[in-house]
Amino acid sequence: MSAYNELRLEQQLCDAVIRVDNVEFPVHKIILCNCSPYFIALFTRWSTPDSRVFDIPNVSPDIMKLIIEFAYTEFVPVTQENVQELFMAADQFNVMGIIQAICHLLEEHMAPDNCISIWRLTDVYPELNHKAFLYMMNHFEEIAFTSEEFLLVSVQELVKIIENDQLNVKHEKVVFEAILRWIACAIEERREYISLLLSKVRLAVTSLEYIAGSVRNNELVRASKECRPILMRALLDLSSNIFSDSIFYTPLARPRLPPAILLAVGGWSAGSPTNVIEAYDIRADRWVNVPNNEENAPRAYHGAVFLDGSVYCVGGFNSFEQFSSVHRFDLGTHTWQEVTQMHSSRCYVSITVMDGCIYAMGGYDGHDRLRSVERYQPIFNQWNVIAPMHEQRSDASCTTINGKVYICGGFNGSECLSTAECYNPETNQWTLIASMSNRRSGAGVIVLADCVFAVGGFDGTSRLNTAEAYNPHTNTWHAVPSMLNCRSNFGIAVIDDCLFVAGGFDGSTTISEVECFDAETCEWSDVRSMENSRSALSCCVMYGLPNLAEYSAPRRTLPFPDVEEAETE
Template structure:
């Protein structure tokens, strides 16, 4: 039909754009693609008021046309009165020519090429008017796929205004997750243009992604200060969104009480708000610890840490009956990969995948080599597994996994064989540090350059280390941990470094400590439920189904 349309064959309607240009089409195709056109062509007497005009000498031989107008839009439809249904119909669309052409193309092909944000935003109102819901969805999806922190509020309000509720809900969630960048870091002026109702709803939401209630106060303060004369009356209602009860009694309250925005008349209200019991916010980023060696045997135990509640809880195995230790762990999107490892008798080349959307385990493609004491990291969406022990020798080999293809590929071997090393990605490079070569503990560090498939030795560590942890964090020395650990897990959560479990020189431990760069000190966090070494941990950012994994919702 599209070929016939382009050749002008059997076309029985013409869509006229605002500039007077015309697009020929078939009524049957437009009616099939758009309930609006179906009603316009088939039942137009129900929604249009026709007027009849004639020309000629009045003896019935003159030319008569019927013109009708739609009360709901700018369209007018003109056809020849009394002629057969095959006569050509002209529709005055009130729509620019480029959009008419795009919408007609979509009606025929089901395909649309959107070039930019502006084009998508221009198409949505017309597609909505013509009841082409699949086109509206496609345009909204384009906006979502190209969203950024800078424009996310505008996209959210736009898709909500045009009735794309599921997309609007997803975009609101995106806004909630990036609130710190929006409202505190100042990456979007859109935050400061929101009305008081929207601001209050966002700040009151359990799912707002903040490191503490001081963040919420800073968001309140910034929004009010942007137009203080107009917005000061909104401050009492906004203060109630700050959950003072979730913070140390004196810290946050003292900051707010001393602020110039807090007038004497607000001090009493502030005192009342500060003592109200508050519900904890949902953590948007979660820390997962999997596997390890406990009570003389490997375990498949999986725990999740809810940092808002400072509590760990055990997750059900959900079909994973593969206890293992001395494995590696990596995150790809919202999935966790468990790479290699050892179960007390077998050295694994297998890879297990846990999907946080479903909470279920599945098998991924196996590695080329069995690898125990292996290290792994994610770089540019690919998982790299390096070194390890295959049951006979320490390995220098390395391989990378493409989750889109579910396939491993060998890369160039490292310069040194090493097991019990650690890996981390940083600024487009992969670093592997320390380990054991079968004879000595290593201080050496290698850097992998993916573009050239090349390993380069870089500056050594100050001390040889095996069973260590490696993360990309702030570029400065940090204080020693509270207790010595080997074969422990390390991860970054909400800007803090967590050291988890391991062997303390006398026994395996369930203890956890966290490093706060602002104070350059380690503090004790809640203990895991299970004491274990050779455990691995990772953080899933913006974890889906987060309520399923929160400590308080698991009780």
């Protein structure tokens, strides 16, 4: 192609001239035909065989120059200044090479301050348009309160954004406050839209105090008679929801879809292992049973982690044997597949994910408590043995932070442990860190608020409800508020900056109760219990899946009067 480009620059063997605003570009027809079907039509169907000069409308000379250079070199310089005009011209002339390059660049550089313009620009290109829309859904709060683009959307565009179930907001009041910011930008022109926009806010999932206070007392809401039936409907729905266990919702009470789903996998229930999987929808505060075929053998005292769209179940126990096997559940196809087994059988195993690898630590092989560690690389479907821990640990718990693996507590065969250590993959070395204030076997360990939390467990005498947190920067532990219930061998996970604990053993029986710790308020509270009482389960959080709604609670809408009908009553 460089030879053809030299001929073009020297105006040799050119058989056509592209003219834009009296600027002429000598070209070779065959080269432009190779670039786009537009030019094939231009040279063969929209002109006579003897035509030589072709006037092109609706494009600037600078952009046409870039398109012609791309036809010869397959390179185009895309800048912040020219991207929109270049994209529109490439779309006009059907130059797919430029369109694909720009789409790839826009996707790589998508951010809160440009995602709305990308969404608008790519309206006729579904793949990138959908990605831009999902980005807006997942970053709505930041976009609504920092982006200047947000203030320029039309009311129709704003409705499309805020009425969507996928809008990711931890608190629905964020949506109302975003509406007020948008209206305030041009208050005289936009104040008439307050009732339309308010009807898209899920007011009935807020609180009585918020509806009766912040919303009803807002100046725009008070001045709009159309808002009154919306507030009345929301208050009625809120009152009904407090005493209802229904999965049917009115429009104002319909929960948004969650950005992530907590999975509770397997465990020990009713005296034997189970393969039950339940999914927790934090927005609806409901557990959903995940269909699970017989390929997944019942197991307890295993580990479950989420990685690259799949859940991996590692090791465990089935009442008769300790497993070295590993099974992968594809969340897209709902199918199980056995992958390469570990080098050792590991019941009471501790597992975590870091840098795309699964770490399996310690456990019990049926004879000994282990201090060996191995690491699984999915890309190679291979387990490799790495440096062993300082101590034998079964029934310990682990997590990752700052590029290191931390493991705490456990049982060494004779006593419950308070010791903890961390692994650095760069040096392949384990280092003992400060010990916990309590011995903890069967505890939950996880990262929250930049600290390693160790929660509950068994100290050799009783089940614990106490919790403590480790600061990696100071190598110190400090006490944090205790759980509401004593428990060991439970599931643990973090969603929305809240730490969830599910099930476990309270010293006398397996339990189904679930509670969460809010990092902002530093308080524990009860949430909806699982359908199944079980201990020795494992929890993980899945996210970023296109079919996440399949694992969330159903959102069936009741045929209650909509806002328009309520206004006329």
